[in-house]
Amino acid sequence: MMLRICALLIAASGLLGASAIDGFDFSDPNLADRYRELLAELRCPKCLNESLASSGAPIARDLRRTVRRLLEDGATDDDVRAHLQERYGDFVLYDPEFRMTNWPLWAIPPLLLLVAIVVVGRVGLFRRRAPLDDRERERIARLLEDDP
Amino acid sequence: MSRARLFIPVALFMVLASFLYLGFTLRDPHDLPSALIHKPFPDFDLPVLGKPGERASLADLVGERRLVNVWATWCPTCLAEHAELGRIAEETGISLVGINYKDDPHAASRWLTRHGDPYDFNIVDVTGDFGVELGVYGAPETFLLDADGIIRYKRVGDVNEGIWREELQPAMAALGPPP
Numbered sequence: 001m002m003l004r005i006c007a008l009l010i011a012a013s014g015l016l017g018a019s020a021i022d023g024f025d026f027s028d029p030n031l032a033d034r035y036r037e038l039l040a041e042l043r044c045p046k047c048l049n050e051s052l053a054s055s056g057a058p059i060a061r062d063l064r065r066t067v068r069r070l071l072e073d074g075a076t077d078d079d080v081r082a083h084l085q086e087r088y089g090d091f092v093l094y095d096p097e098f099r100m101t102n103w104p105l106w107a108i109p110p111l112l113l114l115v116a117i118v119v120v121g122r123v124g125l126f127r128r129r130a131p132l133d134d135r136e137r138e139r140i141a142r143l144l145e146d147d148p
Numbered sequence: 149m150s151r152a153r154l155f156i157p158v159a160l161f162m163v164l165a166s167f168l169y170l171g172f173t174l175r176d177p178h179d180l181p182s183a184l185i186h187k188p189f190p191d192f193d194l195p196v197l198g199k200p201g202e203r204a205s206l207a208d209l210v211g212e213r214r215l216v217n218v219w220a221t222w223c224p225t226c227l228a229e230h231a232e233l234g235r236i237a238e239e240t241g242i243s244l245v246g247i248n249y250k251d252d253p254h255a256a257s258r259w260l261t262r263h264g265d266p267y268d269f270n271i272v273d274v275t276g277d278f279g280v281e282l283g284v285y286g287a288p289e290t291f292l293l294d295a296d297g298i299i300r301y302k303r304v305g306d307v308n309e310g311i312w313r314e315e316l317q318p319a320m321a322a323l324g325p326p327p
Contacts, residue, residue: 045285058276059279059284059285059286062275062279062280066280087281088285089283
């Protein structure tokens, strides 16, 4: 009996948790999909590296409510991103647009790739070995003969 | 291969390590650049704390410089900065306006009775929706508004003596003499 009550409580608590995050009913099921996609790519301003979808912070809840309201009011996905970005800055966007102020963010990865290619090229992984010349052949023969 | 070239990987490592070191130490990752600096304070229509039926809007803020302080009774740092805000309001004569953020208005009124009320008035944002409009992500936060209602400075976290000396006072001085 006790076990059954416990099981029921655990099941019910699961429902409670789910309703805290996804209890929003949308007038249009398409909105619910866009809502979920947006929450996954928007970052909770308080939590450094959690999306709005996964964060339990109170501010994330407020922002989820804001996103939902904007969607119900007919905002496009870009409108929603811009709305939050105007208020919380680039920090809330996991995929910020290119601007003069954030060029290192976009420029450094390809630059590092270029450096890596140059380094690998210099080290010689991609260079074909030249065939041995006569002097080298002689030296090898000598070394092998000297072997006691 | 010359011997000096052997040190290239070490040099690269040092550069990378120093970047990581700076990233971890120099700057508080919670300290976000404010998106609203030099933008107008958003309009609102919200109840006034302790004045049933009364509402305030942006029109009640413009025309005078204001310090707008986001606070709540559940926020211990707000209590910590309370005396300093009171001192600033008293000594400079700047108008201090509170936004009681995601709080119980009754508890907020009691809190002001108990700890003193340096605010000209308090706006009540029970849901936190106005906080989102302001880009607030925690309490306390403090905004400096010029007489046109433009946000000139924002502090996330407590206003203490150091912040007053190094940031808030210069920001207020930059507005020029009061009109």
